[in-house]
Each structure stands twice: as structure tokens, then as C-alpha cells.
Amino acid sequence: MEAEFLAWLRGRLPAVKPPIDIGVGDDAAVIACAADSRIVVTTDMLSDGVDFRLGEADPRRIGRKALAVNLSDLAAMAAQPIATFVSLLLPRSGGTALARELYEGLLPLAEEFLAPVVGGDTNAWDGPLAISVTALGRAGPHGVFLRSGARPGDAILVTGEFGGSILAHQFDFTPRVREAMWLAEHTKVHAAMDVSDGLALDLSRLCAESGCGAELDLGRIPISTDAQRLVPIEHLSSSPLQHALNDGEDFELLLAIDAADAARLVAEQPLEPVYGVRLTQIGRFVAEHGLWAVDAAGKRSPLEQGGFQHRFD
Amino acid sequence: MEAEFLAWLRGRLPAVKPPIDIGVGDDAAVIACAADSRIVVTTDMLSDGVDFRLGEADPRRIGRKALAVNLSDLAAMAAQPIATFVSLLLPRSGGTALARELYEGLLPLAEEFLAPVVGGDTNAWDGPLAISVTALGRAGPHGVFLRSGARPGDAILVTGEFGGSILAHQFDFTPRVREAMWLAEHTKVHAAMDVSDGLALDLSRLCAESGCGAELDLGRIPISTDAQRLVPIEHLSSSPLQHALNDGEDFELLLAIDAADAARLVAEQPLEPVYGVRLTQIGRFVAEHGLWAVDAAGKRSPLEQGGFQHRFD
Numbered sequence: 241m242e243a244e245f246l247a248w249l250r251g252r253l254p255a256v257k258p259p260i261d262i263g264v265g266d267d268a269a270v271i272a273c274a275a276d277s278r279i280v281v282t283t284d285m286l287s288d289g290v291d292f293r294l295g296e297a298d299p300r301r302i303g304r305k306a307l308a309v310n311l312s313d314l315a316a317m318a319a320q321p322i323a324t325f326v327s328l329l330l331p332r333s334g335g336t337a338l339a340r341e342l343y344e345g346l347l348p349l350a351e352e353f354l355a356p357v358v359g360g361d362t363n364a365w366d367g368p369l370a371i372s373v374t375a376l377g378r379a380g381p382h383g384v385f386l387r388s389g390a391r392p393g394d395a396i397l398v399t400g401e402f403g404g405s406i407l408a409h410q411f412d413f414t415p416r417v418r419e420a421m422w423l424a425e426h427t428k429v430h431a432a433m434d435v436s437d438g439l440a441l442d443l444s445r446l447c448a449e450s451g452c453g454a455e456l457d458l459g460r461i462p463i464s465t466d467a468q469r470l471v472p473i474e475h476l477s478s479s480p481l482q483h484a485l486n487d488g489e490d491f492e493l494l495l496a497i498d499a500a501d502a503a504r505l506v507a508e509q510p511l512e513p514v515y516g517v518r519l520t521q522i523g524r525f526v527a528e529h530g531l532w533a534v535d536a537a538g539k540r541s542p543l544e545q546g547g548f549q550h551r552f553d
Numbered sequence: 554m555e556a557e558f559l560a561w562l563r564g565r566l567p568a569v570k571p572p573i574d575i576g577v578g579d580d581a582a583v584i585a586c587a588a589d590s591r592i593v594v595t596t597d598m599l600s601d602g603v604d605f606r607l608g609e610a611d612p613r614r615i616g617r618k619a620l621a622v623n624l625s626d627l628a629a630m631a632a633q634p635i636a637t638f639v640s641l642l643l644p645r646s647g648g649t650a651l652a653r654e655l656y657e658g659l660l661p662l663a664e665e666f667l668a669p670v671v672g673g674d675t676n677a678w679d680g681p682l683a684i685s686v687t688a689l690g691r692a693g694p695h696g697v698f699l700r701s702g703a704r705p706g707d708a709i710l711v712t713g714e715f716g717g718s719i720l721a722h723q724f725d726f727t728p729r730v731r732e733a734m735w736l737a738e739h740t741k742v743h744a745a746m747d748v749s750d751g752l753a754l755d756l757s758r759l760c761a762e763s764g765c766g767a768e769l770d771l772g773r774i775p776i777s778t779d780a781q782r783l784v785p786i787e788h789l790s791s792s793p794l795q796h797a798l799n800d801g802e803d804f805e806l807l808l809a810i811d812a813a814d815a816a817r818l819v820a821e822q823p824l825e826p827v828y829g830v831r832l833t834q835i836g837r838f839v840a841e842h843g844l845w846a847v848d849a850a851g852k853r854s855p856l857e858q859g860g861f862q863h864r865f866d
Contacts, residue, residue: 242675242676244649245649245652245653245675246675248653249652249656249675252656252660253660253669253670253671254664254669256669256671259635259636259691260635260636260669260671262671263669263671263672264670264671264672264673268672269636269638269671269672271592271635271636271671271689273586273587273590273592273691274586274587274588274589274590275587276587277586277587277590279584279586279592279689281636281638281671281672281687281689282672283638283640283672283673283674283685283687284640284674285640285641285642285674285676285683285685287642287676287678287680288678288680289678289679289680290676290677290678322572322573322584323572323573323582323584323594325582325594325596325687327596327597327598327685328598329598329600329683336557336558339558339562340558340561343562343565347565347566351567356566356567356569356573356576357566357577358566358569358573358575358576358577358582358584358594359576359577359581359582359594359595359596360577360596361596361597361598361685362555362558362559362562363555363598363600363603364603365600365601365602365603365681365683366602366681367600367601367602367680367681367683368678368679368680370598370642370678370680370683372596372598372640372674372685374594374596374638374687376584376592376594378572378586
């Protein structure tokens, strides 16, 4: 299981020391490259059959997603993208045509987010398609967001809506780079991450890094219309709320912000007129470890864990 | 074919502009992150069946190689490693054990070259093993080596010996990071690259970027003892010299240096007492485009092209 392997790996890695400020464990690493300049670096590898199915999805959307998930990691740290590196492992047959389509989906997003492709590695092999992207960003003057730093009493804020990403959002989402930069400039964000593996699971990870727990107001979770559409399509027992809590690939921001600041943000909705994105308070961080659900009647109970975890033996 | 695809891709990429100093086309990209600080970034993806054969090679040697080829690219630019990122695509069965062995080979090299692993992505899938490594380095005070800049009249200098890497060197080579840093500090290097796809092919690439040609003194090519051993093993027609010119995976430095400076370096062999590495002059850059061979009798003829090129349709 990935969590166990990562624990083993963390034990083998040397202690983080300058010029490394943040190593393995957050959404990206942070490297000091001058007294007043820090580089944020993240890397994600997407592969056929795990993150997409070649043949079911347009390669342009796959290429776009491979870059977008990395930009989302930079957003999680409030870093401004500056450059990206794209490595492709292509099936031998039709590899060149496929590579062009991947880039045709990826390059417009790179341009939109000022994240030019400046390097990479292109190879063919006998295996399925795999795409490895590394993105570099620059930490802003207000510093980076980390997963640690949430305090009991902080509001849990999220951008956008959750659930049902399998219908389209997993490919078409907008990395919350601009929203994160705005928040870094205008608000004191205590902790943040992007939600890639499901709201409940990722919230539990942020709590673990911050040494606290969280209460979710189930009635306040912003559920996407796709999560609501999924129920009749799938004929499964998952409710729209369960989709919103557990589906993954939402790529929204999860934020810990002082309760008073959060109330003001939710009242003013400053991101809506510019970026079309709403902020919602979905609960609060608490001292007691664990995730708790508070229903409409105020009843508090432990929240079941779902979400996506990479598994291997 | 990779060359054609790269030409297409280069045409689609935006012009390089600040903070990017060097984009696609050299051994690594160069990014300005402060007035006096530049980051060098390279990424290489290795895969089962192309760069190694899992089952024939110890996974520790494969892990080491995945990092070493990236450090060699930093050496090609005379950059001091500062951090590395390792992404793994693991076969589902036995993935954790394999990942541990890969890291057991990789981590000692990371420690030796002060290139700690500070991030990455670990996934399992139904395909073969693939490893993507990104390495970051810091440009030294004397700047970076580029492939462009060789001038007619410059000596062609190389570190070490060539050919026969298939026997062991492809896994056990030492990235020439320290040698490159020494040369950057003590010599004016006009152009450089690391030899990964064969001496002749990579020399032709350096010539193309520098807008010149080169004459090789065939009698002076340092041929490794492994290249000499290969001939009876393989029962093929390749001579040891042909192995040295075309085999690839030597990961030695190829340098363009002013003729007088080069003569002094060859006479003094400053790298030998410290790093155990000899410098050899194997020819000279010329104004006329193309690669030329000069035999022991002084006869000049066009050099046949060999070397390794990634192919896909």
C-alpha cells in the first residue's frame, strides 16, 4: 500500500536541510534558490488504465489533465507556475500521432497559466502510455501554503463543488492557481491542499499534518450537479453526498482559515466575480483527532473513510 | 522518429523568455530564479525493455542508473545537484519490494552527489516498470556549459573511455559532476554535453548546435577494455573502435576547449589524481559542416553515422 511504502521511504530519506525547505509529504517541495526566492516543485505521473483510459478519452484531454494535476499541486502551495517538463512513454505503434495530440491538449493550458514546456523526454516502448510531468513554480511574497498549520477553531473552506468528476470534471477542471494566489495575497491561510483523492480522505491527511481533527457540516458540502446525475446513471447505493465526500479528482482547494476571516470571505465571495468560483465553509477544525460529521439536526458522529488510494503489494 | 517529433514540438513551443534562459534542446533547461541565481533542471524517463531489462539486472542498479543519467545531464551543464524527484510506475505484483530495491540503489548515489530525493509520485499499474527522475541543480558562478559555442579550431576533449557499456558501465558509471565543476572553475569551456547516445552521434549534435563540423583522430579515441572484450563475445563485425564511436551510454563529457588550453589540460591531467579520470583530445572542430575521420596516415574521410536513436512511428 502506498501509505506504508511512503512511511518506509520517509524513514530512509535524509533530514530536510537548506536549500530544501520542504521535502516529501506536502503537495510540492520547496527549494530556496536565493535569499528572497523560493522554487516550488511538484511531479505527477499519469498512466493508461489508472488515471485515464486511452481509447475512451480524447488524447488531448489526457494531455491537458497531465499538466493540470501538476498545476493544481502548485495551486495547493500558492505558487505561480514558471515552467513545466513533460516526459512521455509512448506505445510504439502510432506513438508520434499520439504525442502530438497529447501536446495539442497540454500546450494551451501551459500558455494560459504561463507555464511553458521547457524540457522533457520522449520515448517509445512496448508498454501502455505513461506521462510524467514536473512543474516548477515561484513562491509568492506571502509564502507558501502547507498542509500543516490548521488550528482548532479554524474554518474549513473549499473552492467550488465536489463529486461526480468521472463524468467530465476529471479532465476539464481548472487548476485553482489564480484563486490560490488571490487568497495568499488577501487572507491569512493557515493550511491548504488540493483535493485529488476525495474530500474526506484529503481532509484527514491535512488534519494528520496539522495534528488536529475536523467536523464536517454534511448539509453544507457543495455537491456538484454531476454527483447528483451520477446516482441514476450508476444504479449504485452511493448518494450524491457520498460522491462529494469520496469521489476524488475534484482538484478544488481545501483551506484552513481563521473563523472570522472565513465568515467574511463567505459573505463577500470575492472570487466569484473574477474567477466564477464560490467559497464555502463546510465545517471547522477541532482539537480532537478524527473526522466527524455533523448532520442537519446537530448530531455528531464519526465520518466513514472513503476516497481513492493507490494500492500495490 | 524522435528527431522529427522534436522538430515539430519545438515549432509549437513559445519563444524562450525570462525567467527561462534555456529551453528544449540542450541537456537541461536553465531558469533564472533571482538576479544572481539560476536553476538547471533535467528529466529522464527509463523503462523496462528500453533502458534496462527487469529480471536481467539487479533493481538496485536500475534505480541507481535512473538517477545517474540525470546527474550526468546536470554535469553536462556544469550544475551542482541540489534536489531530485523520483516517480515510479510499478507492476502491481511485487511493486513494494521492487520500489524498495530501486531506492536502495538510488539513495546512496543521491547522498554521494548531495542530490536528496525531495519529492515524487509512486503508483502501481498493469504495465511494466517505468522510472521518471527530475534533477535540479544550481548553476555555478562561472555559468553553464551549453551545446552551442564550439568554434572552429577548438580541441575536442573527452573524459574517460568509450564503448562496451553494455557489459557493466551502463549501470556503474560515475556521473561527471565533479569533473565538470572543476573544469568550469579552471578552464574556459566553449561547449559541452554528456555522451549518452554514442560518441559520433552526440558529437554531430553538438556540432549542429554550434554550427560547425568536427574531425576525429581515430587513433586517439580512448577505447574501453570492455569495448575490446565485446568483440569475441558478440561474434559481430564491430571493431572495438566502432563500439567506442557508436555504443552509447558512456556518460562521459564531450568538450570544446581552446586548442592551447586543451593541450595544457592533456599534458597536466589535472582530473587524474583527484577523480581518476583522464582527459583525451580526440580531434578538433572545423568550419566545414559534417563529421570527418582522420586515420593514422592523415587521410581524411566522412565518418559513418551510428549511435542510438529512439524510434517510434
